[in-house]
Amino acid sequence: MSPQPATLAVLVKGWPRLSETFIAQELVALEAAGQSFEIWSLRHPTDVKRHPLHDRLQAAVHYLPEYLYQEPVRVWQARAQAQALPGYAAAYRIWRADLRRDPSRNRIRRFGQACVLAAEMPAEVLGLYAHFLHTPSSVARYAAIMRGLPWSFSAHAKDIWTSPDWEISEKLSSQHHGAQFGATCTAFGARHLKQMSDSPDRIDLIYHGLDLSRFPPPPERQTRQANAPLHLMSVGRLVEKKGFDRLIDALALLPADQDWHWTHIGGGGLSDLLQDRAEDAGIANRITWRGACDQPEVIAAMRASDLFVLPSRVAADGDRDGLPNVLMEAASQLLPILSTPVSAIPEFIDSGTHGLLSIDTPEALATAIKTLADQPEMAETMARAALQRLRQDFGMDPGIAQLSARLTAMLQGS
DSSP states (O other), X not given: OOOOOOOEEEEEEESSOGGGHHHHHHHHXXXXXXXXXXXXXXXXXOOSSOOHHHHHOOSOEEEOOSSGGGSHHHHHHHHHHHHTSTTHHHHHHHHHHHHHHSOSHHHHHXXXXXXXXXXXXXXXXXXXXXXXXXXXXXXXXXXXXXXXXXXXXXXXXXXXXXXXXHHXXXXXXXXXXXXXXXXXXXXXXXXHHHHHOSSGGGEEEOOOOBOGGGSOOOOXXXXXXXXXXXXXXXXXXXXXXXXXXXXXXXXXXXOTTOOEEEEEEOOOTTHHHHHHHHHHHTOGGGEEEOOSOOHHHHHHHHHTOSEEEEOOOOOTTSOOOSSOHHHHHHHHTXXXXXXXXXXXXXXXXXXXXXXXXXXXXXXXHHHHHHHHHHOHHHHHHHHHXXXXXXXXXXXXXXXXXXXXXXXXXXHTTO
């Protein structure tokens, strides 16, 4: 029996990526729901490790030219084919208007990638779906116009808060060949996008949720003694919006008699700076930097820890988290949570009930860590409440059903 032809093209920034397991989780679930698609990636993988979810996906993966000069023959042949498409003139006109406001190499690369995508997508493709509202959606939009197809997107965090207003508004406008629908994973982001759309009902709030079948049951935790060593851990890229610089400063403020150790999992460009900061603070010997880890390693670390800390904040350029999946992963393992009331984090954690949300100053974070260290029964109670909230309100299945229905309607032209 021959495989069902792919009727949907899914655009992603890179595939596979350990830092974007929420995308892999969604795509595996969409396949299980009956969606037939192929993945088109703007970049080649850079991670050494893979997530088990990546190996479960059956979809074919194609790589667009990461830089146009690397594949000139492919790009020029594709542009010649694209120029023969009925929507090329409209796509070119829109791109030129975008280029005037954003005269960058990245904008030029987006159009070249769109030409390749429009030329190479199978004839069976009936629509496009892009993960992230910025670059992938631009490529999807230009290619969709060339081919005369509908397109849609899923928006998350940085793509919402660092994209210029004119670009978001036009991507949400029917007059500018905007998306047929957009999904976003937080109510905070959904409100913002609805305000920028000429048709608010095209924006859906669809939480990623968590596929609890992929995670082991929570461990049988023994209540920690208040004077016992405190094992803290964090998972997140070493970038400004994660706030790990302020966490390091907070750890340096803990009382001298507090026995603690912090483990960090994740890569990122600030690694050297943050490790130097820990050295200068005199706490480097109490920190383990594990770098990028796969999912089983992350879960094992969560099961061996006493407190999960994610001190998210708004970066100088406006970038911020949405609702980080790692908070739900920590909750799945009954790991008490300390975070901040940034963006959509309060949509999952009601401070004092499901964990603690602190302002992101070092002094406030240190106080919150000390509170949870000194009151382990309270931390345990909040961890159990977070697990219950996860199970009741943040499962994956309802969101996948909603998204799959939206995609099916788009592909059917309804």
